[in-house]
Amino acid sequence: MITLVRSELYRMATIRSSWLSLALFGIMAAAFGIPESYFWAVFVGLGAFGIAALTVAQSHQHHTIALLYLARPRRVTVLFAQVITTVLVAVVFAGLSGLTVLVKEDGSKIYFATLYVVPLMAVFGAAVASVVRRASWLLFGFGVWFVVVEGLLGRLRWNLPISAYLAAVGADTETFGLLVFIMWTAAALGVAMLALPRDLSGD
Amino acid sequence: MIETLDLTKTYGRVRAVDSLSFTAAPGRVTGFLGLNGSGKTTTLRMLLGLTRPTSGAALIGGSPFSELKSPLRQVGAVLEQGIVHPGQSGRAHLVTQAMLAGVGRDRVDELLEQVGLADSAGLRAGDYSLGMRQRLAVATALLGSPEILIFDEPANGLDPSGIAWLRGLLRDHADAGGTVLISSHLLAELAQLIDDAVIIAKGQLRYSGPLLDLYGSATGRLRIRGRDPVTLWRAFEEAGAKVTTDDEVLEVDGLAAEEAGEIAFAAGVPLYELSTDIPNLEQIFLELAAA
Numbered sequence: 001m002i003t004l005v006r007s008e009l010y011r012m013a014t015i016r017s018s019w020l021s022l023a024l025f026g027i028m029a030a031a032f033g034i035p036e037s038y039f040w041a042v043f044v045g046l047g048a049f050g051i052a053a054l055t056v057a058q059s060h061q062h063h064t065i066a067l068l069y070l071a072r073p074r075r076v077t078v079l080f081a082q083v084i085t086t087v088l089v090a091v092v093f094a095g096l097s098g099l100t101v102l103v104k105e106d107g108s109k110i111y112f113a114t115l116y117v118v119p120l121m122a123v124f125g126a127a128v129a130s131v132v133r134r135a136s137w138l139l140f141g142f143g144v145w146f147v148v149v150e151g152l153l154g155r156l157r158w159n160l161p162i163s164a165y166l167a168a169v170g171a172d173t174e175t176f177g178l179l180v181f182i183m184w185t186a187a188a189l190g191v192a193m194l195a196l197p198r199d200l201s202g203d
Numbered sequence: 204m205i206e207t208l209d210l211t212k213t214y215g216r217v218r219a220v221d222s223l224s225f226t227a228a229p230g231r232v233t234g235f236l237g238l239n240g241s242g243k244t245t246t247l248r249m250l251l252g253l254t255r256p257t258s259g260a261a262l263i264g265g266s267p268f269s270e271l272k273s274p275l276r277q278v279g280a281v282l283e284q285g286i287v288h289p290g291q292s293g294r295a296h297l298v299t300q301a302m303l304a305g306v307g308r309d310r311v312d313e314l315l316e317q318v319g320l321a322d323s324a325g326l327r328a329g330d331y332s333l334g335m336r337q338r339l340a341v342a343t344a345l346l347g348s349p350e351i352l353i354f355d356e357p358a359n360g361l362d363p364s365g366i367a368w369l370r371g372l373l374r375d376h377a378d379a380g381g382t383v384l385i386s387s388h389l390l391a392e393l394a395q396l397i398d399d400a401v402i403i404a405k406g407q408l409r410y411s412g413p414l415l416d417l418y419g420s421a422t423g424r425l426r427i428r429g430r431d432p433v434t435l436w437r438a439f440e441e442a443g444a445k446v447t448t449d450d451e452v453l454e455v456d457g458l459a460a461e462e463a464g465e466i467a468f469a470a471g472v473p474l475y476e477l478s479t480d481i482p483n484l485e486q487i488f489l490e491l492a493a494a
Contacts, residue, residue: 003302003303003305004303006302007299007300007302007303010295010298010299010302011288011291011295011299014291014292014295014298014299015288015290015291016290017290018290058288062286062287062288062289063282063283063286064286064287064288066253066282066286067286067300067303067343068303069252069253070251070252070253070274070275070278070280071274071275071300071303071304072274072303073252073268073269073270073271073274074269197255199248199253199254199255200248200253200254
């Protein structure tokens, strides 16, 4: 497992476009955190989802997942290694980009609340990507879901994943929101594990 | 040893692979031949645990791939058009894989040199030509020094020198006791390399065995030209051969070259030409595939 995580971290670190986009998004999140800490929490949540989802989906898109399965045929091991990798990257991303929030007088509460929930968002993103497997479908679907279903229809009040995340990291940190988000994450991970034995698509 | 036992894969009503049984033995290069869509890649992917068989078994050294203890040290695989993240350099890709295989960076440098990518190792793989990606894929497969190699169309995109290099590499691997299973549509190239052939069509086995037996089953025809074709024709037919002509030479089936020479000598007819027209692999393959 540790070897897999190391190799995945190395792969991410040696793909210039990965860490460049990560750095740019981090700078943006940090900048948004200056006027309003909650904006940073939203950005970081979206970023954690994006990091995790794109890492896993791209391994299917470029077929490098096959190399991982050839190295470790137990697919659940590969999934958990990808989840751990994306959690580590997401936490570092959140931790560093949130320094602008942490230095504020009242920023530490939302900073740490977000830091606790961001790993869950990374797990959720990795799990969903493992099921969907296609980066473009995933990002488009996520956008539509977030804006239309959770935003326009649910007005971010329904107990849906992103709304729950936002409730969990809000200034009035909601334990119920966190519980709902944990349940969504667990469900996504469960579905991902059930979907693991599917054949890998070829070219 | 690579072995499939009644291996079957269905997609809906389509039987992509249908009760396929064959073996690829150590010390030999086995060619896996079939037309496009015949089930070659599906079979290789089942051997590598990437596709689930509907029934039957695909075994590597007697075990399914999923049960191998250290797969990268036992099996090296080349799939598709060389799998690599286009944003990673060739070297970084190999280092990533070396971590998984548990080998050091010195092995990476050694392989980059061996496959001829040392000078372009720092370039993004997305900028590589198809041939370079194939060389990188071969290097990836060889990282763990595995005993078994499973290569799916590894010669795609390689130039003639690359193909010759690959042929030498696989030959040496088999001569050292390794097992090589290779699929390719470059039959002329394959004919120079393989010891055994497995031919499939529509997912079903058409032939499995030594290449020489395959040539033997499609017996070589003699082409004979002599001073007196009529006498020769009669003499060969009396010896039990079947004789035809294309108006220039006699085409004789059912005799070895030595027998035909002796018969002509006994008949007192000087020969100007005596050659064996061995059917090429492509011809045999197409006949079997169409059967």
